[in-house]
Amino acid sequence: MARMRGNRTGGALCLAAAGFVAACAHVPTAPVELEARIARQSAALLDRQDIDATIRRIAPEASTANTGLDRLGLFAALVRLDPKVAEARKAIATARAGARASRQAAGPTLMLTSEYANDPAARSPWLLGGALDLPLDMGGQRSARIERGDLAVLMARQDFAETLWSERMAVRRELVEHLVQTRRAGLAASILALRDRQIAALERRAHLGETAALDLYPYRALRSQEARALADAGAQAAVARARIAGLIGLPEQALAGVDLVWSEFDTPPTAPAAPLSVSARQQAVAARADVLRAVTAYDQAQSDVRAELARQYPAISLAPGYTWERGLVKLPLSVNLALPSFDLNRAAIAAAVARRDQAGAAIEAVLADATSAIDAAMAEQGSAWSALRQIRERELPQTAAAAARADDQLRLGAIGRAEWAAAQIAALETQLAALDALARVQLAQAGLEEALRRPLDGPELALKRDQLEMLP
Helix, strand or coil: CHHHHHHHHHHHHHHHHHHHHHHCCCCCCCCCCHHHHHHHHHCCCCCHHHHHHHHHHHCCCCCCCCCCECHHHHHHHHHHHCHHHHHHHHHHHHHHHHHHHHCCCCCCEEEEEEEECCCCCCCCCEEEEEEEEEECCCCHHHHHHHHHHHHHHHHHHHHHHHHHHHHHHHHHHHHHHHHHHHHHHHHHHHHHHHHHHHHHHHHHHHHCCCCCHHHHHHHHHHHHHHHHHHHHHHHHHHHHHHHHHHHCCCCHHHHCCCCECCCCCCCCCCCCCCCCCHHHHHHHHHCCHHHHHHHHHHHHHHHHHHHHHHCCCCEEEEEEEEEEECCEEECCEEEEEECCCCCCCHHHHHHHHHHHHHHHHHHHHHHHHHHHHHHHHHHHHHHHHHHHHHHHHHHHHHHHHHHHHHHHHHHHCCCCHHHHHHHHHHHHHHHHHHHHHHHHHHHHHHHHHHHHCCCCCCHHHHCCHHHCCCCC
């Protein structure tokens, strides 16, 4: 009879072990097929329907360009296709999984025992038993662990916002570069055509003996410089387009034939009439993702301090058991104490406090950087707008009027073709200067947006931020 009970106990343990193995999760392997990934990346295409659907989701009230890609379309492509943004979004999912795992208590420890005794007086020679060591997951260590998991989710979301923002700013700057260099190439081509007409007129004069042939060399040197400027502008426009494609996760050929549109490029928002108020500056600094991340890092360090403080007290676990000892059933219960280190965890507590102090110093550094960035961006925006106004209000009208007078004088025969070409070239060169000033204003606007960490104009103002993390 005793032997039958022992067999039943062993069979129950075997069934429990089999059930435990069957309940375990199984995750298939996912090897990295590098060649397939490279081929897929190289063959990626711009799906305009997918981009339009993304726009309707993240900015349902915004209007988009009928043809080409405007700033909102590029942002939607960035959100949908950029590998860095996708990685940051996956990091949020990872942090959420870690937060769920932090709420699970540590598993029990199972100890099985068996003993054989050759005692003729005993009812059975076997002793079979088992015990579970159940840690009591409570108190400061549990709350600190859960809090740290929740803070990890918050930090991952802030990292996502910072990644998305930095990628958006990179695309904006490359779009400015592309548009400026494209226009520069057009103006450079017009200047080069006028220079050729001027040189042709001067060559006719030299052939007639009205001027020395040596007088043409400065004009030919200018022509060589202008030809190089034309080639450089075209190349830089192409490079900026390739960089935009790379930023949104596409090969260069995926944007072939796609117009990059910015309808308000020539009319950026004017500089603010007065500096930001103290409250507005504080709100801008407090809303920056890097500042919020530094505060979250400090909160994590504070959680570590609380966890180390909790570890200076013994950790308690219960160990209920079952023993079948040669026909006799026993139900033992043990209480185990995991004692702290001999210094009562003071060294670990001091280390955690030091890390918290370091995180507090990091907040001060980030705040200082944010404040100085806002001041510098606002100063640059004001200076850039002053230079643009100077060119648009004074230099452009003057050179345009001079070019118009040259047209009239050429019709009247008062000047030659070479002088007329010089006046037209001067007007185009002033347009180049105005284009450079406009580019500076656009980059200054981008710098102010980056300092404030929020869009100040354009279709991005219509974004619904809660949808950005939820895209697949």
